[in-house]
Amino acid sequence: MQIRIADLFCGIGGIAEAIHLRSQSASKDDGKIVSELSRWHPKVVTAIDIDRSVASLYQHHHGISPRCSTIESLQRVAEASSEQLDMWWMSPPCQPYTIRGSQRGNHDSRSHALARILTLIPLEKPRMIGLENVPAFEGSQHHQQLKQTLHDADYQIQEYTLCPTELGIPMRRKRFYLLAKQGGKRLADISINQQHRKLKEFIDEACWEDKTLHVPLEDVRLYEKAMNIIDAQDSDAITACFTSAYRKSPIRSGSYLHCSTRRAVRRFSPNEIARLMGFRNDFFSKMNMSQRSQYRLIGNSLAVPVVYDLLSVLLAD
Ligand SMILES: C[S@@+](CC[C@H](N)C(=O)[O-])C[C@H]1O[C@@H](n2cnc3c(N)ncnc32)[C@H](O)[C@@H]1O
Missing domain, CATH: 3.90.120.10 (DNA Methylase, subunit A, domain 2)
Structure with a gap:
């Protein structure tokens, strides 16, 4: 069965890359996680970003051309796709929550897009949602509002703070992740891989x-x-x-x-x-x-192996 994903704030497509890389290794069936992904055929069917410069790279690697628009301008996320959407994946701008970005939270105009999404969740209720942000997002007003919105719309929620070093990758990139799902099996923890790559x-x-x-x-x-x-x-x-x-x-x-x-x-x-x-x-x-x-683009992007593991947790039923 296909899981159709909307890649919101898509950048260069960390989630599309996670799907691409692991679908390549799926045939080798090197474990439970791989088989979850191969069974469900996740696919990014629409991508949205305000930055026009990501379009050709996204098209080249992931086969679709992102829509260039603000998230705030959407009446519905569904209007961006001709197919029904099963999952929203999003990495909203982190500056409203970082020290470098002055931590102005809801008062920072760069957080308006996430505020728009909070109003659209109860209207569209995608079956699955994934969010990535900096650790300082946790505890922010938006974090509280997101959890409340998801709770009121009957999602189960699981939160993670993960770093690629925990998966054996020699690069620090600690990030906060939130997964939400309508029904299904309880969202699991991520298992840490001690094998260290050089x-x-x-x-x-x-x-x-x-x-x-x-x-x-x-x-x-x-x-x-x-x-x-x-x-x-x-x-x-x-x-x-x-x-x-x-x-x-x-x-x-x-x-x-x-x-x-x-x-x-x-x-x-x-x-x-x-x-x-x-x-x-x-x-x-x-x-x-x-x-x-x-x-700029790679510095804004996602640690693909971490996203891959999270995707597998979200898809497990
Ligand atoms: C943290 S990056 C996301 C990176 C992406 N997930 C990846 O894997 O490369 C945030 C992205 O949101 C885009 N963006 C910022 N504000 C936006 C808005 N209001 N509407 C749509 N996209 C926006 C930026 O251009 C940037 O590419």
Whole structure:
């Protein structure tokens, strides 16, 4: 049976990527989680984002062209699709809840889209809902309103705070997730995978030849104490969380690699970050998109393996 998904605030489509990657491994049937996904055939049938620049990349990788509009302008989510929708997946903007975004919550205009969704949930009652946001979303007024709305509309709810490191991936990206479902089996916990993958697996040695990635030594001297610089030979290294500000801001936006033999410090390439996030190899290659946009989009996106596990929980019946 097909589960038709609306990817709201779609960006580059972390949820579509989770479906794509695991549908590839489904034939291998490497466990219970895979079989849940292969049985249900989840598919993104509509995607919406205000950002026009995601359209061609989304179309290229996921086969549909996102509708370019604000969520606030929708009378119904259903109007964005000719097919009936079973699931809404959403990653609303996090700035209203972050310190960098001044934590203005409901008073920040970037939260109006989520407020619109809160009014549409009782009207449309999609069978399943998934939401991702920064940990600071938990406890916000919107978080309370969302839970109340879901409770009043008879959803069962489960909340998670998860980091890819818990699934063995050497990158920090702690995020809050909420799953909601009408009926069905109780939403389960996520099992932690202790098998640790090495950072080396995600590094492309050829990137050292790309001088656009190198950080001028003058900048390293200035910001060294505040930058998160990892020794490229450190096999136990775990990167910091890469944000959309990576490349614009040298601090608190992600990690850098240091190679003592080359005496160089460089940024991770957008493709390396995408790989750490669980996207297919060379995700940005062949796309006509500036490096700045690539960093912004991947920094805003989802940790695909985490989303995959959550999707499996939501689909289990
Ligand atoms: C946190 S990112 C979502 C990332 C996405 N889930 C992914 O996997 O790449 C938030 C997205 O919401 C979009 N957005 C922000 N405000 C919006 C609005 N009012 N209506 C529609 N999209 C909006 C942004 O352009 C951005 O792509």
